[in-house]
Amino acid sequence: MEVKPITHHLFFVLLTATVRTQVNPEMCRYPLGMTGGQIQDEDISASSQWSESTAAKFGRLDFDNGDGDGAWCPDIMSEPDGLKEYLQVDLRSLHFITLVGTQGRHADGMGNEFAQRYRIKYSRNGSNWVGWHDRKGRQIIEGNRNAYDVVLKDLEPPIIARYVRFMPVTDHSMIVCMRVELYGCEWLDGLMSYSIPDGHLMIYRGLDVYFNDSVYDGTTAERLTKGLGQLTDGTWGLDDFLHSHIYGMWPGYDYVGWNNKSFPKGYVEMIFEFDHVRNFTSMKVHCNNMFSRGVRMFRQATCYFRSGSDWETEPVTFRPTVDRVSQIARFVAVPLGDRTASTIKCRFHFSDLWLLFSEVAFQSGKNNSAWVSFLSVPWDDPTHKVDDSNTRILIGCLVAIIAILLAIIVIILWRQVWQKMLEKASRRMLDDELTARLAVQTQAFSFHHSSLSSEGGSTSNSTYERIFPLCADYQEPSRLIRKLPEFAQSTEHLGRKEKTQSGGSEGAPHYAEADIISLQESSDSGTDSITPVNINLFAGTDSSMKEFPRHKLTFKEKLGEGQFGEVHLCEAEGMQDFLLEDLSIEGNKESPLLVAVKTLREDANKNARNDFLKEIRIMSRLRDPNIVRLLAVCVDTDPLCMITEYMENGDLNQFLNTTYRANNIASTYYIKLIGMAVQIASGMKYLSSLNFVHRDLATRNCLVGKNYTIKIADFGMSRNLYRGDYYRIQGRAVLPIRWMSWESILLGKFTMASDVWAFGVTLWEILTLCKEQPYSQLSDEQVIENTGEFFRDQGKQVYLPKPPYCPDRIYHDLMLSCWRRNAKQRPSFQEIHTLLMDISNI
Template identity: 50%
Template sequence: MLRSLFLILVPPSLCLCLPFSHTHTQTLTHTHAQCRYALGMEDGTIPDSDITASSAWSDSTEAKHGRLSKGEGDGAWCPAGAVFPSASEYLQVDLRSLHFLALVGTQGRHADGHGREFARSYRLRYSRDGRTWITWKDRWGQEVVSGNENTYDVVLKDLGPPIVARYVRFYPLADRVMSVCLRVELYGCLWNDGLLMYTAPVGHVMHLSGSPVYLNDSTYDGSIESGVQFGGLGQLFDGVLGGNDFTETKELRVWPGYDYLGWSREALGQGSVDIEFHFEKTRNFHTMQVHSNNHHTQGVRVFSKVECQFKPGLLLPWSSPPLSLAVPLEDLKDPSSRPISLPLGGRPAQILRCQFAFADRWMLISEISFYSGTFSVLLSFTAFHSHSSSLLFSLSLAGLPVAKDDSSNTAILIGCLVGIILLLLAVIAVILWRQYWKKILGKVKEEGFQNDFQNGYHYLSHVSSHSYLMCVLAFQAEMSLSSSCLPPTQEEPPPYPDAPPYPALSPPFPASVPHYAEADIVSLQGVSGNNTYAVPALTSPSPTAADCTPLPELPRHCLVFKEKLGEGQFGEVHLCEIESPQDLPNLEFPFNVRKGRPLLVAVKILRPDASKNARNDFLKEGKILSRLKDPNIISLLGVCVSSDPLCMVTEYMESGDLNQYLSHRVLLDKTGPTHNTPTISYPALIAMASQIASGMKFLSSLNFVHRDLATRNCLRPIKIADFGMSRNLYAGDYYRIQGRAVLPIRWMAWECILMGKFTTASDVWAFGVTLWEMLSVCQEQPYSNLTDEQVIDNAGEFFRDHGRQVYLSRPDVCPQGLYDLMLSCWNRDCKLRPSFAHIHSFLTEDAMNMV
């Protein structure tokens, strides 16, 4: 440890000489065929100390018993608690070093016929450093892996895409309260490449004959920000080589262009693609091999040259000058896909930064690999003593003997340097330790709960307070609520819906069972920053479900920008004006517009660098919104999808939203107005509430789930919209999870918060809160006396049903009969909540008689 840290702490004024030695070992990207060796769970190569778990039912079902085909103890690892609904129990394997994993195997608890527990499905999470954990997804975005059907058979699952990790966790899942047990094995090999991550621009979409070819890095497991992906690994190192025709792929059921990561010079706005590679340790790099496509007819050519910089260590400077390499002329002319070998001269580096220069309009790369060797350094520097006589000595970092001077001054000087270094190390260790714990404590204090997403469902892994832990424990003892949260006439969404097929433009989703981001608020925000409608399931086509009429295409030049309404993570909403709407024959009018008067519209814009999944969801949303034909629902007027960026044009109400309207008014009571303050009457409020209920009745008849019903999402005259999430004005109404997801928890039913179940019944709950807002004339937030964390705790009280849950209080002017309707909307049992048809009937017939 002292040797490695000494390199970091050498003063910059000292002259570094870096001779190296190497063993010329070829380290190329692995393929699935090369990496299917059992890694040692079954044969005991992995020691018990490297197998841990979140909990264990007993000593005989500890993590060490979770070995495939072994029967020690009680025959498997079994967690202490049920895995439903939290899905937070896990079995962890530490492989001690980075491995390339291509296959996993699972098994239940057999115990010579006495075991009955197994996991029908599970989720995988992995980490390369023990700090950042990544949820594995297959090539279609599905997180849940199908598991076992009995207690004894071994079920092997291919990991496509493969995993590069040191730590792997298995999270067993269940669709009800049940005990599960698990035995596992991992199959792969050592990750000799040593690559920890690469950073590159996100890929672009190529349009060929009107069909999109998605050239993005779809399996990248890092982060994406401002058009750059960083901190992860993806398709450039998955071992799959693309063919001559980049629109074809070697994988089944994926989209055109899947095998390649590609960039457009025009979209990128620069003449080169910059890719940075971070390795686990310093290595000597001899050759870089880049598998690139050279499809001349489509403006695709391999890069013309590469310029690389080398950084021997994290704290050392970049090499200068950079290494410039030209691509041979024959490689530029050959029209086939081909590996291009570039000599790197055996230079040492831990970080490489390479600029690939465009040779044409497009550059497509399928795979990058390196020939490299082990690296050792002999560090020499010159030190000067007080008499200005120089003393040259060297310190070997590779086990070579240390050159010594015969004088005693040398030993004294070395001793002083070592003492200073040890002191500095101690100070640095103390500072880092304090900062680490300060950061941890800060996170615990500031973050209410953490999230763990699965496809279409959001499960909270834990809450900072004690309440959610109690909720999970209570789930085993008192689960009296039916697992169905839909009215008897509806069918609950499947817990793990099938992953969607590759993006298609016609049709974007099946007419019979459209699945549209069923409960994934983050996914929806990533599309346009504001849409919240969802389709849980359709058991049979509705009258309009078979309508496959193409969306009306509007010319972009007719949209005149007025102002920006809001912005989501990947999209914006603009207020625009259509100056002469009568001149557009394919424009669907929501109402008659007088001749010569412009039409105000809201335009949702998808950013051009959005992923293929975001584009697919955007097109799906357009199809869904085109079906919503109701006087109390915002209508889709048209789309702009013939070119980027994709746009959706919807109605816009000039009078603004209901929250802003009511918050500036005083409810008119029987004594009449006291000042010149704008007033509103009880019958006017009930009439507006009836219109909201009518719109929601229409949505529920199509089995649509809104998931963000509130006064901020109701425009005047009453039309239900979905702009609230994207507007900064209402940022305080949403609870942010770890800087990513935003949830309107004060309007959400308890099952939404705790189990991620969004249904028509949860929309009914939100309607009750919306009605409370209206009768309180939007003077305060729901549960304004509670913090966000206490709101989440209150959801746990609804779950436990011990009589300690807190309800919104009755507004002063609210009759008891109407308040009883609100309370029925907040019933713990979602099956006992009223339907929107009943609510609409009550508001139109009975509520007016309660004044």
């Protein structure tokens, strides 16, 4: 008797008993096993087959094992309605499916059959089948145009299913063949269906706001039954329910909602049915709380539990603190007290006129009572009866296996405890190692540092709820950075070079604070380091930069503080008369001029002083209407100061966030946003023409003047306001990782192509009005994991989504091209500027 399936399942139970579930469609995009072979041949079936060589088992995307004719083909002509022939995949458990891929049959040039269009049907139990349709009701999915290319299609909305059928559709009778793959992740909630009252209509200031569950896949009447829909689609509603994450949908689309007047008892009742008996720890409900429009989160939740035919008499009651101050939508966690059930009935009590939900998720583990059924029969055949003479032997073997597994777990946990203790002892050494590796690209483009104060603390070791499923080749972000072969080669090469330049000694990592640009000289690697030297500030082209009298600077406001200096807003008396003609700026000559003054602390080390002087030397050469200008310096005595323009409207991030509203982005305002992007592209085109690399391009580093004039600067690093935009590496180096290209994060490589990547993110910020941080749904560690996916280039990387109202031409032709893995394939700033100019002139 084989016990391997039982032990495998037991180990799986031990690993998943405490899994925390929260599906994110943007993360849940992993191949489920048609290509890789994890899905077995016996789990792939079909309505028919053309021949033995085109059986269902050959319908695997991009897979050729040498047998068969390379695809599944039905034995008769496909019918135009696409409702008869199908290829079926059994995933063995519920999965959250977000993406499908199809391919035709070419059989090394001997075949040319493919499905131009197809439908999808799915089932969670194998008996009730549902036809998939998109959010606008369309069922037909556009397929292949040739037999070779793989065509990937997002399922919007995603589906939750165990069984999936691909059903080819043709315009006329023809032979079709298909190879397929499913992408997603396991549905750990175990939720099979929910039953809720149908959503209501709100009339708000003459506007119809529909709160119906428009993608529900069960029976719809006055009450929705035996299905799943928007409460499990992974899309959370916005703070303002009149707007939606999904472009072009009606007001209220993201939410399912009810009016208090229709419920005399004062509550909405929902019933949730699961795949088996589970121990429930909590339920998370995403609620809207815009009380200015009569919407509040629920006042009380009362949940009843059922494992058999009758409901338990003692419910769990939870009363959250109703927020009467903030109108931000949020998840409310309802503790369920480890209650055991296969069905849960919850009553949510109104605390205002309306109750709006956009997502419900459960955290649970399998019920221990299910182990009884395990010990009596093998897992792969639940109908098999065990011979009485072998029952005792089987139970004894299983108990021994369980004991061994528990012992292994205890040993692993004990080793982890000791490992953490050892890590604490060697933490300082690891910090220095990682910081040195990240900073080794040094003098030309050293990494930014920040002055996170003690109350902020280090975030490098913070825990987070993992969205990426762990796979065999997973490595923690910090180890991923250190172990990539390209990174090791890069650091080894530059390490030898730095050692030679420093006379053989390994000095501390070279410091460079938030420079606006770094000089990039031509070399094989594309980035050459420059040895710090004592700079004659007024030599050559720098002779025009004058020493401004310190006593004429009047402190007005501290803009921010870095690790080695501060940035102040000051009034400069007589600056207009002081400036040369080519540096003159608009303003009343009789009034003091507002300027930004960047200072270097008196106790800064030699490397910091050299970098500061080098930055002055470089900035003094820049003359472009879209680059902030260096006006004067104070370097005769400490502290060293550089005086630059200050734009009266502040930085672009805060300007967009406070000036515009999301519903105003269309029409006239959209043209202004593109005009801002044109100016940034123009400034970057100028920098790239001089082979300068910015390294921190973002809206926080662009200043806004009169008439929407935009100038690129570098002050965002110093502002406490943007502390969250920078990720602290082992408590020391800080990086703007959400704007950085994958090669900059993993290889420490900064080029004009990495600036192009950052421009794509900056453009995304502009078109979203800076209402959220890039990759706001990801933790810093997950952002680094995602850059690892760009490096591996296996189709698992996550891109920033298309902003609302953003034309396809800008998103697909410009933004996505800025984020190409191959840096050489990204557009130049000349090309970006030309494209944006063409769009702005339309």
